[in-house]
Amino acid sequence: MSVQQRVIIDGLSVPIEGERNLLELVRKAGIDLPTFCYHSELSVYGACRMCVVEIDKMGIVASCTIQPQPGMVVRTNTEQLRAIRRTILELLLANHDRDCTTCSKNGACRLQELARRFGVRDVRFGEEDLSLPLDHSTPALVRDPNKCILCGDCVRVCGEVQKIGVLDFSYRGSEAMVGPAFGKNLADVDCVQCGQCASVCPTGAITIHSDIDRVWKAIHDPNIKVVAQVAPAIRVALGEEFGHEPGWAEPGKVVAALRSIGVDMVFDTCFTADLTVVEETAEFLDRLSSGSRERLPQFTSCCPAWVKYVEQYHPEYLPNLSSCKSPQQMFGAVARRFLSSELGIEPESLYVVSVMPCTAKKFEASRTEFAADGRPDVDAVLTTQELARMIRETGVDFDKLPIAPFDLPLGVSTGAGMIFGNSGGVAEAVLRAAAELLAPEKKPGIRGTQLVFEEVRGLEGVKEATVSIAGNEVRMAVVSSLGAAAEVLRKIESGEAVYDIVEVMSCPGGCIGGAGQPSPSHLEVRKERTKALYDVDTMQMLRRSHDNPYVKALYDRYLGDVGGEAAHSALHTSYGTRRRIAGEDIRFSAEEIDGRLDVGVCVGTCCYLHGSYDLLRGLMDRVSQHGLTGKVDLHATFCFENCGHSPNIEIAGNVRSNVTVEEIDKVFQEEILARLVE
C-alpha cells in the first residue's frame, strides 16, 4: 500500500482523499466545525470565520479556504479558537433581531443552534440599533433583513446556481445588507420565487411565506370542504421532518397525516401529472409531426419558476413552452370544474389545498391565468415544511399514524406521474407515453414498449439524450437549475445544439430539491429522495399515464378527446412577456415643473446591455448644453416590454426603438428640439 498523504488534526492522523479544503477534511475526521457561509455546492466565501483552526507555522486561518497539505498539524479546539467563535456568535447576535420564540425559523435556525452549542449566555453589546422593514411582497417568500447575518449564501445560490443574481450586497460596514437592486422588493424584480435562497438561509432572514393560518381557517369552517393534492416529491421527504432518514417513503402516512389535521379528502397530484403527460405528449407529437420546427424544441411548463424565467428573459421561446397547465393547476381546474359536481357541492365551497415541495407553486397559484371570477383554482399552497408544522401543531404522533389510501377519483396514479418529482421524470413519462403511442403494433397482453430511460435519470444539471422511439430519433435535454437552463438556451440559440424536447426544472435535482422541502436538502439528501421516487415508480402496477383508468374516465365523462376543445379550455393556458423590474423611475432633478417634455430612457437589463446608459448620458449632455434642463424631464425608466428591440426611448409617450449612440443627435434634434419649438 502506498504511503498516504496525511494531516494531523487534533493529534489524529487523517488521510487526504481529494477533499477540496481543510474544512471537509476536519469534518471527515468526525469534528463538526461550525460554519454559516460554507456550502459544498457553492463557491467558498470565507466570511463567517467560524471554521477557524490553528495550523503550525500558519497561525489562525479559516479552514474552508485552506488546501490540506501533507504534514500539516492542525488544532481545532484551543482557547483562542473558542474565544474567536464565541465572540463572533456574540457579535452576530448583537446585531440580530433576537425574537427567537416568535421567529418562523425557531428551532431550525443555525445561529440559534450554534449559540446554544457554544453556550453564549450574554450579549454584551448594544441592542440592535435599526429595525428595517420586512419584504412580504411575494406570495412565496418573506425577507427579514433584521435577521440577516450576511453570510451571502442566498446571493451565491441565486448568482451561481440559478445565474439570476436577484440578490446582492449593498452598502458598506455595519450598514451592509442583502437585497434586490435599488432596494426594491422581491415582487418588483426578476425573482422567480424558486426559494433556493430560503433553503440555504441559515437564519430567518429569508423564509417561506406561510399559508398555514389560511388553511386552518378553511379546515375549521364547517361549510367548507377542504381537499388536498399531494405532489410526488412530498412522499419521499416528509419523513425527514419526523426523524426519518432521507429516502424514507410512505405515501400512506402523508395521506393519513393530512386526514388527521382535518383535510376532508386527500388526492394525488400524480393523477394530474398523468393527465399532463397525456396532453403534453399529444402536443409534442403534434408539433413533431407538423413538419415545421417553429415550436420546437418543446419546453416543459410544469415548473412555475422556469415559466416566469422564460417570460422575463426569453419571451422569444414562449411559443415553445408546452401550453399544458402544470399538474398543480390541472388539479385545481379539474377539482373546481368537475370534482364539485361529482361530490355534489357548490364549487365555491370547495377549498383546494396543494402540498408542494416548492415555493414558486405559491406564486403559480396566485397567477390570474389560474383563477375564475377572482377565485383561484388552487386556494392555498403548503410546502412540505408547512405541512410538517401543522402536523406537529395537532400533536399527532406521525409514526403511530396508520397508513391511509388516497381518495377517489383523483387519487389514482401511475408510476409515470410519480417520477414527475425527479429531474428527468417528466421527460421519461412523456417518453413512455410516446413509445407506446408510436409503437407500430401493440402486442396483445403484456405491453412491451420501453419503460425505463436511464439516459434522462441522474442529478447532473444537464442530461442530453437521443432516444429512439419506434424508429424516430427524439433529441432531448433534461435540465435542472436555471443556470444550466441558461446554458442550454445559449446552445440552442447559437445552433450548437438541436433538441426536440427540453425538460426544465428550476431546482437542482428537480422538485425533490425544491425549496419547500425539509432542510437540509443538499446533494446527498437529494440523491436519496430521487432514488426513493424511482423505487415508488418501480412498485406500481401501472407505469404509463395512458393506462390510468381514472384519467380515461375523466376524458370519457368530461374532457372528450385528448387535446380537444374541452380539454384545451380546462387544461391549457398561455403565457406572456413579463417585465423584470417594476416600480418608480429614477429622476435626475428633484424639482417638479409642469409641462416639461417627458423623455424616458429604459435602463432595464436588455436596453442596458444594448447601450442605453450611453444614450442616457448623451441625451443628458445635450439637454444641459442647450440649457433645456427646465424644459425636458429626462429620466431613467424600466422596461417598455419591448426588449427584442432594445434600447428603447420614450418621448412624450412615443416609444422609439433600436436607438443607437450614433443617432443621439438625430433623436435630440427631431424628437426633442423639434417638439420644444412647437
Added chain:
Amino acid sequence: MKTMTIGSRHELKEYAARVRADMASLNKRVLVCTGPGCLANGAEKILDAFRSHSVEAVGATRTGCHGFCEVGPLVRIEPDDVVYVHVKPEDVAEIVEQTLRKGNIIGRLVYRDPDTGRAYQKERDIPFYASQTKVALANCGAINPDDIGEYIARDGYQALARAVLDLSPDETIEEMLESGLRGRGGGGFPTGRKWMFARQAKGDQKYVVCNADEGDPGAFMDRCIMEGDPHSVLEGLAIAASAIGADRGYIYVRAEYPLAVARMRNAVKQARECGLLGANILGSEFSFDVIIKEGAGAFVCGEETALLASIEGKRGMPRPRPPFPANEGLFGKPTIINNVETLATVPAIIRRGPAWFRGIGTESSPGTKTFAVTGQVSNTGLIEIPMGATLRDVVFKIGGGVLGGKKFKAAQIGGPSGGCLPEQLLDTPLDYDSLKKAGAMVGSGGLVILDEKTCMVEVARFFMHFTQRESCGKCVPCREGTKRMLDIMEKIVAGRATLEDLDALEQIAWVVKESSLCALGKTAPNPVLTTLKYFRDEYLAHIVDKKCPAGVCSAFKAYVIHSELCKGCGKCRRVCPAGAITGEPKHPPVIDTSKCVKCGACVEACAFGAISLG
C-alpha cells in the same frame, strides 16, 4: 506636442538628446509647482502670469509636487536652483524683471527658517530637502508631467529598453530580487518574489495591475507621483509586464483624483503615440498596452483581491487567499498588483542596478520611502527618505518640529491600519520590521504628527469610525467587531464607559485582528491597540476619572466662573443660548452644568476672562 515614433533604442537616445538640446537652449526654466497644495493656493494663475510675460530663452512650465507644501505656492528657477516660496500672481512681474531678466534674487521671496531666521536661496540647501533622498520622486517637481519628452530627456524609458532588449524576463526578476525592493503599498512583500510567482504561474494570459487606490486619510504620495511623474509609473508597469509575460495592464485609480486620472490618461496616450506602448515596443518581441480603470473610492478596494473584483465589475470585496493573484488574479489569470510608488521605483533600479538601490536604506528594507507629513508639524509636505531614517529625523530635521513650539505627543503612521508611536519611540527607524515591532506599519506612508493638545482616545475613535464605515461588510469580525469597537470608543469619549467596556474593547480588538478575512480587518484595531499600549492612562482618565487630559472631549468640559475676576455684568447670562447661566446683577452668576451645551459663547462674551474650562 513634440512626439514621434520611437521604434528602437537608438531612436530613444536620439529623441532624448534632441529634447535635452531644446531645453539647453533656454537660459532659464521656471518650474511652477502645481501639486495639490500649491494648486489650491493659485499656482495655475502664477503659471498664467509667467506665460503672459514673454522673456526670450525662458520657458515656464508646470510640474508636479515639489514637496514643501507648507510654504507653497512654490516656484523654482533652473539652472540656478533658486526657490521662491509663498508666491502670489502679483509677484510674477517682479520675478520676471529681477530674476529672469537681471539675474537678481528677490530676498522677500526666498525661504527663511522660522527658528534661525536664516535665508536659503537654493532648494538643495533648505533643511526640509537637505536630508531627503529622492528616487520615486526624482522627477516630481522637475519635469512637465504632460510632456513625455521631458521624461525621456531624464533617461526615461531607458530602463524599459534595457528590460526588453538586454535582459531576459528571469534576469529582470533576478535584479528585482537582488534589489530587495518591498511593496510600498503597505504590506512590504518583496516585489521580485511577487513577479517570480507570476512568471512561474501557468497561463495563456497574464495581467499587471497598478494599485493607485490611495485611500488613507492624509496620504497623497501616490497622487503626487501620478500627477508629477506619470511616465515613471507606466514604465515600471511595462517592465513588470515584460518580466512576467503580460501584454495587458490596468491602472486602478480612484475617481476622486481627477488630475491624476487625466495625467495618467495623457501619459498613456503619449506613450502609445510614441510606440512605447503597443506592439513590439522598441523593436522587441514585447507588446503591451494599458487600460485606466477609475474606482469609486472605496477604501477596501486598495486591498488587492477587492481591487481585482472591482476591475472585473463586481462589488469590491476581498476574497480569501490563497489562491494568490500571482496564480489566480484578474479574470482568474496570473496577475501582479504593485502600488504606484513601487512601480515608480522600478525604472531607477533597472537603470542603475540593484547594488545602487541596496546602498540606500537598511539591510532588510532597502531604498527610500515617501511620506505625506501632515498634522501639527511646522513643515507639512511630501518627503522621501532612506528607509531606516528615524521618526525624530522626520519630525525635527525635515518637519521642523512641532507646530507652535508645542510638545510632541505621538505620530500616527500608516493611516487607519497603522498605529500611534509615542515620544519614547521617536528614535524608531522607519522601516517595515521596526514599525511592525512597534505595533504600527509603514502602510502607504501617511504620517500625522500629533501635539500635546491631542486626545489619543479621540484619535483612535476617529480611525475606528473610518474603518467601520469603510469595512466592506463581508466577514463578521470586521463588520460587526469594528462597529462594537466604535460603540465602545464613543462611550469612552462621552464619559459613559466602564472598565468592563475596556476589557470588551481589548477582547474584540484581538478577535478582529486574529480572525478577519483581509488585511483591512486584520489591521483595523491597530490605532486602538497602539494607543492602548502607549497611552493607556488616557483611556483610564476618560473611564475612571471622567476627564480628558488633553481637554479635547467635550463631554468632560465644564465651564466655571471665577468670582474674583467676575464683575457681575451679566453679559454671559444674556448670550447663553441654553439658559444655563442664572444670577442676580452685580453678583457672579452660576452655571447649571446640566443645561450647559458647552458652546463657549460665554467665554467669548466675557470681557474679563472670568470664565474658563475647568
